[in-house]
Amino acid sequence: xxxxxxxxxxxxxxxxxxxxxxxxxxxxxxxxxxxxxxxxxxxxxxxxxxxxxxxxxxxxxxxxxxxxxxxxxxxxxxxxxxxxxxxxxxxxxxxxxxxxxxxxxxxxxxxxxxxxxxxxxxxxxxxxxxxxxxxxxxxxxxxxxxxxxxxxxxxxxxxxxxxxxxxxxxxxxxxxxxxxxxxxxxxxxxxxxxxxxxxxxxxxxxxxxxxxxxxxxxxxxxxx
Numbered sequence: 117x118x119x120x121x122x123x124x125x126x127x128x129x130x131x132x133x134x135x136x137x138x139x140x141x142x143x144x145x146x147x148x149x150x151x152x153x154x155x156x157x158x159x160x161x162x163x164x165x166x167x168x169x170x171x172x173x174x175x176x177x178x179x180x181x182x183x184x185x186x187x188x189x190x191x192x193x194x195x196x197x198x199x200x201x202x203x204x205x206x207x208x209x210x211x212x213x214x215x216x217x218x219x220x221x222x223x224x225x226x227x228x229x230x231x232x233x234x235x236x237x238x239x240x241x242x243x244x245x246x247x248x249x250x251x252x253x254x255x256x257x258x259x260x261x262x263x264x265x266x267x268x269x270x271x272x273x274x275x276x277x278x279x280x281x282x283x284x285x286x287x288x289x290x291x292x293x294x295x296x297x298x299x300x301x302x303x304x305x306x307x308x309x310x311x312x313x314x315x316x317x318x319x320x321x322x323x324x325x326x327x328x329x330x331x332x333x334x335x336x337x338x339x340x
Contacts, residue, residue: 125211133176136167144339145216149227152196154183240264247338262291268298277308
């Protein structure tokens with residue numbers, strides 16, 4: 117349904133990604149950020165699904181073409197740890213947001229795992245965004261503190277997550293509340309990466325569909 121495109125970062129360098137357009141013109145935009153595996157077919161499928169829901173969706177390729185197979189978590193960890201999160205967010209992800217908003221459309225940001233952390237960083241550092249939806253990712257406070265968040269956030273976390281643990285989520289939620297920031301928080305009795313239908317060991321269809329409905333409703337409310 118979608119297509120591979122190139123777009124400009126604010127620094128003038130080229131970036132690439134996967135774009136799926138809604139049927140209607142002048143649709144609001146959603147930037148979709150990959151898990152630590154890379155720009156997989158599953159993430160492209162989510163862009164297609166956003167397009168069907170009425171959004172232009174662009175997933176920037178933060179690994180420059182590298183996609184790690186699901187069984188190789190060590191390689192995924194190496195790719196993620198070698199990523200410059202601040203450059204990726206303020207340049208590549210912001211470039212994607214600028215691309216989607218070039219005709220005046222409102223733009224939101226969402227991401228999964230690694231992409232969830234990038235979404236929170238973007239909520240603090242990308243001025244063109246109108247809303248963000250986080251899926252099971254939290255960055256270090258050095259990258260983005262709750263007090264720095266500039267847009268309404270919705271967040272989806274799993275109770276059986278050993279990376280974004282319930283304790284980490286509690287601390288993030290408390291920080292957002294203390295800073296007077298808007299956070300709509302949902303928790304699911306599921307495992308990390310429960311939205312990814314290609315990973316049957318962790319996928320939870322009921323939780324994923326519930327989260328999807330909440331996310332698209334949230335974006336319709338804030339993006340139009």
